[in-house]
Amino acid sequence: MEKNKPGIKLNVFTTPDEVLQHLADYFVYLANQNIEVRGRFAVALSGGNSPKKLYELLASDAYKGQVDWDKVDFFFGDERYVPQTAPESNYLMAKLALFEPLQIPSTHVFAVDTELEPAQAALAYATNIQSYFNGLPARFDLVLLGLGDNAHTASLFPHTPVLHEQASTVKEAFLPEQQVYRITLTAPLINQAQAVAFLVYGQDKALAVQQILEADRDIEQYPAQLIAPKEGDLQWFLDSAAASELSEVMS
Numbered sequence: 001m002e003k004n005k006p007g008i009k010l011n012v013f014t015t016p017d018e019v020l021q022h023l024a025d026y027f028v029y030l031a032n033q034n035i036e037v038r039g040r041f042a043v044a045l046s047g048g049n050s051p052k053k054l055y056e057l058l059a060s061d062a063y064k065g066q067v068d069w070d071k072v073d074f075f076f077g078d079e080r081y082v083p084q085t086a087p088e089s090n091y092l093m094a095k096l097a098l099f100e101p102l103q104i105p106s107t108h109v110f111a112v113d114t115e116l117e118p119a120q121a122a123l124a125y126a127t128n129i130q131s132y133f134n135g136l137p138a139r140f141d142l143v144l145l146g147l148g149d150n151a152h153t154a155s156l157f158p159h160t161p162v163l164h165e166q167a168s169t170v171k172e173a174f175l176p177e178q179q180v181y182r183i184t185l186t187a188p189l190i191n192q193a194q195a196v197a198f199l200v201y202g203q204d205k206a207l208a209v210q211q212i213l214e215a216d217r218d219i220e221q222y223p224a225q226l227i228a229p230k231e232g233d234l235q236w237f238l239d240s241a242a243a244s245e246l247s248e249v250m251s
């Protein structure tokens with residue numbers, strides 16, 4: 001079922017598995033389209049639990065033959081400030097679920113160097129992204145995003161300074177509640193993407209989805225409202241549980 005708001009396409013499916021299959025199909029479509037036009041596909045991966053099943057699906061027999069993976073370059077929308085061997089690492093999750101099964105060469109994986117100090121790690125990652133795009137505006141072909149039940153996305157958390165960052169493309173973000181650092185793409189960089197796709201499933205996300213899409217704009221409370229690609233395509237891939245608080249007016 002498709003629901004639409006100006007500039008946003010909502011794809012709502014009954015079960016998480018259907019959501020994952022449709023997002024995997026969209027990923028394959030974008031990858032092949034960009035590889036045909038540009039010869040490469042640059043994607044920024046989301047972290048957390050939701051996308052792990054997507055990565056496993058893309059690496060499965062059902063999908064792995066549909067993309068020329070040697071032409072795909074992998075980045076991260078955000079990273080926890082932990083070693084790449086730590087269980088919380090988004091890099092480690094993608095490595096186990098996607099990079100190793102598909103034998104992605106390390107030269108095609110652009111991870112955050114979390115051995116550096118947080119600010120240096122952010123600066124180094126911004127520099128790596130800039131050089132990848134040869135100094136042209138960094139325009140990811142796809143940015144995959146998840147959503148926290150507090151309406152955060154990437155590591156753009158409520159009431160944190162990074163929400164207002166306009167100059168930097170990558171920034172360190174200190175989370176006072178968890179007393180941890182994150183490294184995150186900033187909203188301006190995400191919004192330069194050709195396509196942005198939210199992957200959200202589960203009843204626990206329903207209120208956040210409703211607030212982001214239907215409440216008055218308040219980016220301090222609902223940071224995911226910052227995500228509005230300037231020219232790119234914004235799609236939400238939701239299960240019916242995560243979409244259950246949306247008003248019928250959007251149907």
Ligand SMILES: O=C(O)[C@H](O)[C@@H](O)[C@H](O)[C@H](O)COP(=O)(O)O
Binds near residue numbers: 047048049050148153
């Ligand atoms: O590093 C991260 O954790 C993610 O980038 C983060 O933004 C995630 O998408 C949300 O926290 C949802 O996480 P779940 O999918 O685990 O609910």
